[in-house]
Structures are given as structure tokens and as C-alpha cells.
Amino acid sequence: MTPVLEAHGLGKRYGRRQALTDCHLNIPQGRVVGLVGPNGAGKSTLLQLACGLIAPTEGTISVLGARPAADAAHLAKVGFVAQDTPVYAGLSVAEHLRMGAKLNPSWDAPLAKRRIAQIGLDPRQKAGRLSGGQRAQLALTIAAAKRPELLIFDEPAAALDPLARHAFLENLMEFVADLGASAILSSHLLGDVERVCDYLIVLSESRVQVAGTVQDLLAAHYRFTGSRGDFTSLPPGVEAIETDNTLSGSAVIVRADGPLPPVGWNVEKIELEELVLAYMTRANSGSVRPASMASEAQR
Incomplete structure (x- = not known):
């Protein structure tokens, strides 16, 4: 079976600063992966490489058997929720869903509408007026409604209060189960990782220190x-x-x-x-x- 993520000698340098060094990974499909490490360890860099947002300086990386963001079809296979759970403040919840439908060929409109109703969001509400937890739930819904094979989360619940974080993680696991997808969750909250993840990567000083189930x-x-x-x-x-x-x-x-x-x-x-x-x-x-x-x- 093709690994969900495979890296060999992967590295990323910003000027003189080495953000990621000699990274070797082979993550099987069907896992919920916890990526943990201190601030500045290289977690966001690794996830941005996996999404194709940046290119490696050294080595290689493949996601779902192909170069990250190789084409539109590959982009559709990966759902990404960045650290600040980005949504557009001036757009309503419904406008976010319509935009998602236009940009993603496999968009699951019933799933998106059902989830928005379940979490109690008003489709007319502007995203800029939502709470942090509601914005995170909207970003998660948009990522999952693409029906991706891989969901990637870069500390999406870091700024949420305990109740909102609990709800976010519950919905994350429901989406993973419903979609049959793999997931990679970066977090500095070990309790969250222990609760939802069955595979662990410890990243520190820009290097993978240990990885496995x-x-x-x-x-x-x-x-x-x-x-x-x-x-x-x-x-x-x-x-x-x-x-x-x-x-x-x-x-x-x-x-x-x-x-x-x-x-x-x-x-x-x-x-x-x-x-x-x-x-x-x-x-x-x-x-x-x-x-x-x-x-x-x-x-």
C-alpha cells in the first residue's frame, strides 16, 4: 500500500537557518498521526512541505504517492487546516460553502450542510463575527467536505478554550471515520495527541527524533x-x-x-x-x- 507520506533526507533551509534536517519518514495509510515538538522544531515546515506550499531544499517528499500539489487532482486529495484556521471575515458561512463547491470537484454539499447544522452555525453569519471555536469548525468542515484522502492540521485547536477544543477534536475524529481518511495533527498539547492519535512523530531541533505507532x-x-x-x-x-x-x-x-x-x-x-x-x-x-x-x- 502506498504510504500516506514518505520522506527521504528531507530538509528545508531559510537563508542560514535550517528549519528541517535529514527527515526520513514512511507513514502508512489509515493512521491518525500526532506530530509533536517544541516551538520552532520544524512542525509547520514539514506540514507546509506536505501540502506543497513550500519546496524542499534537500531530499524528497511524496504524499499519497505523488509530489505534493502535483496537479489539481492531487490537491483535491488533501485537506489542510492551518494554525490560524483561516476563513474570510467578510464572507458568510454559506458563501464559504459555495466557494468550496466551486473550487473542489469532489465537494460533498450534503455533508457540509449537515455539519454546519449540527454545530449550530447560521449560514447567514459572517465568518468575522464567529467565535474562535466556530471558525475552527467552519475551516474543518470546508477541509472535510472536499472528501480528501488526507487531512492535515497545523495546531488548529491551539488557541481554543478546553470546551471548544474538545468539540473540535470530536468532530475531527468523526470526519476521519466517515471519510476513511488518514490525518496528521500537529500539536503541542500532548493530551490531545494521546486522545486521538495512534501514530507519533517527535520532532525537535529540526530533526525527527522518533516515529512509530x-x-x-x-x-x-x-x-x-x-x-x-x-x-x-x-x-x-x-x-x-x-x-x-x-x-x-x-x-x-x-x-x-x-x-x-x-x-x-x-x-x-x-x-x-x-x-x-x-x-x-x-x-x-x-x-x-x-x-x-x-x-x-x-x-
């Missing part, structure tokens, strides 16, 4: 706790991701390539937030990214 990543990572100095030598196939030393002892987040061998320390499973923070902390410390992580990111 949430289930596989959590199954491969552990927390070892013991006395200070216990973890200077780890068993073969076990890699330290982050070490935290205190006066009373040490804790280390590790990744195991296979079944965990017997060890003489306390072993605990970790949560998604701890896994993400461990990789971001390691990247921020300037540690060299191991080749094993690059290999995992290509799965």
Missing part, C-alpha cells in the same frame, strides 16, 4: 531506577534516551530493540508524555541522534 513505541520504552552509577553499562540492545540523577539515585528512560533482558534494577513502563519529553530533552541537550532512531523513523 503509539502502541509499539510505548511497548519498547521503559524506566529503570536504581542507585547513582548503576546505568553506566546497559545490556546489549538497550539504549539510554534520558538519564535523571538525583542525590538519592538515578532514573533512566531506555529503548529496547527486542524483549527486555533480565536486569537488576526496578523496571516500569512509561506514559506517552514521558516518552515525548525524554526525546525532546535529549535533542535539546545536543546529544547525537543514533542511527537506530533514523531507522525507526523510516518504518
Whole structure:
């Protein structure tokens, strides 16, 4: 099956600033992908490359088996909601839907009208008079009514209050299920990612730190706790991701390539937030990214 997104050595540079470096990804279809990382990590750059809004400086990227925005037919396969959930303030809700119908050959007018009614938007209302949550819902409806194969969201709920964000994520998942589409959701809110995503990409310091299904990543990572100095030598196939030393002892987040061998320390499973923070902390410390992580990111 053709990957929903495939990247090899992908990079983007703005002048002297490297926004994305040596990115390798192979994301299967049918996933809801969480793209997480600190501000400035390169998340928006990767999504803009995937939408064809910008061109790479190095490497290659394909979306649904073709160059991003290769032609009108390919554009119709991708729905994009940018960070500021762009809508036109002077146009009414109904005018947005009419514009969507003219621009998109696969436009699903009944779906759009049904969703607008379900979320309680007045078709006569100008978009500039809508709340932030309502604008986000309108942008989501327009993206989904294209009936795309891939929905891409660049932190669309970041500025919403908790109730509006909850409603937005619920509708996002309903659209994904109804359309049978894949989705990529960039967010710095790990709770949102954990709630709706089954595939994870951690991006930090312009590089992919780790990527894979949430289930596989959590199954491969552990927390070892013991006395200070216990973890200077780890068993073969076990890699330290982050070490935290205190006066009373040490804790280390590790990744195991296979079944965990017997060890003489306390072993605990970790949560998604701890896994993400461990990789971001390691990247921020300037540690060299191991080749094993690059290999995992290509799965």
C-alpha cells in the first residue's frame, strides 16, 4: 500500500537557518498521526512541505504517492487546516460553502450542510463575527467536505478554550471515520495527541527524533531506577534516551530493540508524555541522534 507520506533526507533551509534536517519518514495509510515538538522544531515546515506550499531544499517528499500539489487532482486529495484556521471575515458561512463547491470537484454539499447544522452555525453569519471555536469548525468542515484522502492540521485547536477544543477534536475524529481518511495533527498539547492519535512523530531541533505507532513505541520504552552509577553499562540492545540523577539515585528512560533482558534494577513502563519529553530533552541537550532512531523513523 502506498504510504500516506514518505520522506527521504528531507530538509528545508531559510537563508542560514535550517528549519528541517535529514527527515526520513514512511507513514502508512489509515493512521491518525500526532506530530509533536517544541516551538520552532520544524512542525509547520514539514506540514507546509506536505501540502506543497513550500519546496524542499534537500531530499524528497511524496504524499499519497505523488509530489505534493502535483496537479489539481492531487490537491483535491488533501485537506489542510492551518494554525490560524483561516476563513474570510467578510464572507458568510454559506458563501464559504459555495466557494468550496466551486473550487473542489469532489465537494460533498450534503455533508457540509449537515455539519454546519449540527454545530449550530447560521449560514447567514459572517465568518468575522464567529467565535474562535466556530471558525475552527467552519475551516474543518470546508477541509472535510472536499472528501480528501488526507487531512492535515497545523495546531488548529491551539488557541481554543478546553470546551471548544474538545468539540473540535470530536468532530475531527468523526470526519476521519466517515471519510476513511488518514490525518496528521500537529500539536503541542500532548493530551490531545494521546486522545486521538495512534501514530507519533517527535520532532525537535529540526530533526525527527522518533516515529512509530503509539502502541509499539510505548511497548519498547521503559524506566529503570536504581542507585547513582548503576546505568553506566546497559545490556546489549538497550539504549539510554534520558538519564535523571538525583542525590538519592538515578532514573533512566531506555529503548529496547527486542524483549527486555533480565536486569537488576526496578523496571516500569512509561506514559506517552514521558516518552515525548525524554526525546525532546535529549535533542535539546545536543546529544547525537543514533542511527537506530533514523531507522525507526523510516518504518
